Amino acid sequence: DTGVSQDPRHKITKRGQNVTFRCDPISEHNRLYWYRQTLGQGPEFLTYFQNEAQLEKSRLLSDRFSAERPKGSFSTLEIQRTEQGDSAMYLCAIRGGNTEAFFGQGTRLTVV
Amino acid sequence: AQSVTQLDSQVPVFEEAPVELRCNYSSSVSVYLFWYVQYPNQGLQLLLKYLSGSTLVKGINGFEAEFNKSQTSFHLRKPSVHISDTAEYFCAVIQGAQKLVFGQGTRLTINP
Numbered sequence: 001d002t003g004v005s006q007d008p009r010h011k012i013t014k015r016g017q018n019v020t021f022r023c024d025p026i027s028e029h030n031r032l033y034w035y036r037q038t039l040g041q042g043p044e045f046l047t048y049f050q051n052e053a054q055l056e057k058s059r060l061l062s063d064r065f066s067a068e069r070p071k072g073s074f075s076t077l078e079i080q081r082t083e084q085g086d087s088a089m090y091l092c093a094i095r096g097g098n099t100e101a102f103f104g105q106g107t108r109l110t111v112v
Numbered sequence: 113a114q115s116v117t118q119l120d121s122q123v124p125v126f127e128e129a130p131v132e133l134r135c136n137y138s139s140s141v142s143v144y145l146f147w148y149v150q151y152p153n154q155g156l157q158l159l160l161k162y163l164s165g166s167t168l169v170k171g172i173n174g175f176e177a178e179f180n181k182s183q184t185s186f187h188l189r190k191p192s193v194h195i196s197d198t199a200e201y202f203c204a205v206i207q208g209a210q211k212l213v214f215g216q217g218t219r220l221t222i223n224p
Binding site: 102 | 118146154202213215216
């Protein structure tokens with residue numbers, strides 16, 4: 001148990017549909033990250049929050065992507081008008097202070 | 113921006129043989145370095161970390177890594193591998209900025 005729960009674990013959606021993923025840290029950590037991992041690649045940074053403030057967004061995060069962390073606890077990542085290129089594993093991680101990041105199990109998205 | 117290079121995309125070894133997975137990073141200033149392991153369809157699990165102090169760090173499952181500042185390397189080693197070590201291994205760095213930057217990963221395959 002890494003202390004990070006992601007839901008759903010798997011999502012299959014048709015191209016053009018909207019999807020939303022949720023990340024729930026079990027304990028309080030002020031930093032929360034979203035990463036995307038495609039097959040055979042390392043995780044790529046998407047965005048990060050310090051408490052409820054979204055402090056950095058990657059250029060990978062097109063305007064179809066939006067992330068929120070409304071109360072500084074759980075976070076959601078929404079993808080609008082999904083495309084086949086969005087198929088990937090979406091990973092959430094938490095980090096407190098100058099320590100390692102703890103990752104959830106990920107949400108595997110398949111766009112058909 | 114910092115970057116991480118994992119020099120081998122795949123490493124096949126026989127069971128009980130030693131293994132070294134290579135990692136080089138680009139930054140010349142102080143960094144935090146990590147190795148993560150990922151089993152199929154799972155999130156990332158921390159193997160070990162270097163924050164400061166001794167350059168030889170020991171992690172879980174018998175793995176260790178050596179931080180070499182002059183060569184900007186952080187190679188992962190295990191003296192005797194087991195079938196259960198078959199997985200994808202990722203080297204990552206944090207420097208200044210708050211996000212982890214990952215290498216492309218090394219697939220370790222253990223043959224009986």
